[in-house]
Amino acid sequence: MDNFVAGDLTLAFNAARTDAIELTWLGRSNDRNPDKLLNPYWQITLAEAAQRTLPIELHFQKLQHFNSSTITVIIQFIQEARRRAARLVVVYDQAIKWQKLSFDAMRVFVTDELFQLRSV
């Protein structure tokens, strides 16, 4: 897999991890239509996870900002991953207030072992 780069946003793929598809969000997610940018990359990510039978980890600790359209895209990815029975872990920094507020609220989606929220 390659990194995802569009505008001010990068999702860095950690090729050193053999136990998970780890993507670290860097920069700012401020596009008007982030779904159009990210959806093709999500498809690649889900296919890779299925092929290698690995969980997907999304790391947000270093992200500076995301807009509400990006939150919508993340929710849709959570739903799509669950539909495909892919394990998904979202990691955030609870010391950063906006991250704590945004991701704590996503606990409404923690309904089974397929989706986990992890704060550091």
Added chain:
Amino acid sequence: MSMKPFQFSIDLPVLNHWRNVDLLLTSVQSCFVAIFSDVDGCNAIAMVTGELVENAVKYGYWSGDDKHFRLRINGRHGSVVVQVENPVDPANPQLHKLEATLRWIDEFPSAEAAYRAKLLEIASQPGMSSGLGLVRCAYEGSSTLRAELIEANALRVVAEMTFWPPARS
């Protein structure tokens, strides 16, 4: 020169270009970090500014000659008011959707409850225009929201935020 402490005002006409959303967001964030020591609070003001400005750019009526919206941010004694005014088409259904979203938020016992309900709604109705930005302003920005039509062809959305006491050095 005598200055009243912790009173400030930003008043800008802004072109309706999408790139200006993040320019304003980061500029506002930098301005408030220069005033206050509470970085989390500054992030919240910037986030609310960004969400309201995004809505102005997305849903404003931009077919006329004027391609500007107006951003005002005023503050005093631990409260901040963010206002965005943009031209609107009174027939645009987005106006009714905005009013409905504000009423919907008020129906919940807390902004957090409204936000969690909105996340679940988005998950169950993919592809729908959600109003998440406004609910996020109420929840994550701890703001009270209102909207008003001005002279029938402009919309003003106001977010009132109450914050920390002024930082003391």
